Amino acid sequence: MLSGHTATLRSVCSDTVATFARNMLDLKRKVGRMILESLGVPAECVESHLDSLAYNVRLAHYGPLPDTATTTTGLSMQPHRDCTMLTMVIQHGVEGLEVQVEDGSWIAVPPEPDTVTVVAGELLTVVANGRVPAGIHRVRTPGDRERMSVLFVSTPKEGATVRPLDELVDDNHPLMYGDCSFSEYVDFRFAGDGRKLSDPLKAFCGALKDKQ
Numbered sequence: 001m002l003s004g005h006t007a008t009l010r011s012v013c014s015d016t017v018a019t020f021a022r023n024m025l026d027l028k029r030k031v032g033r034m035i036l037e038s039l040g041v042p043a044e045c046v047e048s049h050l051d052s053l054a055y056n057v058r059l060a061h062y063g064p065l066p067d068t069a070t071t072t073t074g075l076s077m078q079p080h081r082d083c084t085m086l087t088m089v090i091q092h093g094v095e096g097l098e099v100q101v102e103d104g105s106w107i108a109v110p111p112e113p114d115t116v117t118v119v120a121g122e123l124l125t126v127v128a129n130g131r132v133p134a135g136i137h138r139v140r141t142p143g144d145r146e147r148m149s150v151l152f153v154s155t156p157k158e159g160a161t162v163r164p165l166d167e168l169v170d171d172n173h174p175l176m177y178g179d180c181s182f183s184e185y186v187d188f189r190f191a192g193d194g195r196k197l198s199d200p201l202k203a204f205c206g207a208l209k210d211k212q
């Protein structure tokens with residue numbers, strides 16, 4: 001049976017998480033609008049795309065790096081692209097997130113209070129018909145510190161298929177990706193042949209893959 005204090009604490013926590021999730025959802029939709037409208041997608045199409053997404057919150061905890069193989073790279077998460085639409089990362093006090101820029105070098109994202117880092121995922125690349133590349137990023141946790149982060153992630157709803165928005169395909173921007181079933185892509189990328197590829201998205205649903 002719950003004591004009065006425990007019940008109160010749980011209710012405060014769940015209110016806090018609900019408020020956090022609501023604020024992150026608002027921010028996520030704003031950023032989604034900014035990206036797609038800046039590419040010329042009409043507002044009503046942006047809204048219907050945003051309504052087609054599911055959202056979830058994930059908490060990550062990185063312990064101090066153990067004296068194992070990971071220590072040789074100093075990385076607690078290898079360079080990768082997220083198979084999401086967008087990922088929003090909040091670092092809690094301890095740095096670690098690094099993003100790769102065009103010349104291949106890495107830039108550390110400082111864990112400033114009240115800041116959110118937005119990372120474009122691979123599914124946004126599909127929806128934007130290749131015009132928003134997925135951000136390559138990694139985590140380098142300082143050796144002797146614990147680190148926590150909160151990730152707010154958008155993906156297509158269960159069973160959904162994503163495809164480039166019609167408004168982003170024309171004579172100057174030929175179709176770059178075919179239909180991409182989210183669940184099938186996840187299987188391909190993490191359990192199938194895609195594990196070995198540097199660009200699994202292109203192999204899975206790239207429209208030009210056979211011609212290159």
Ligand SMILES: O=C(O)CCC(=O)C(=O)O
Nearest residue numbers: 060082089097137139149
């Ligand atoms: O913890 C972070 O800062 C980023 C984690 C991340 O990139 C991921 O979980 O995909």
Ligand SMILES: [Fe+2]
Nearest residue numbers: 080081082137
């Ligand atoms: Fe990531």
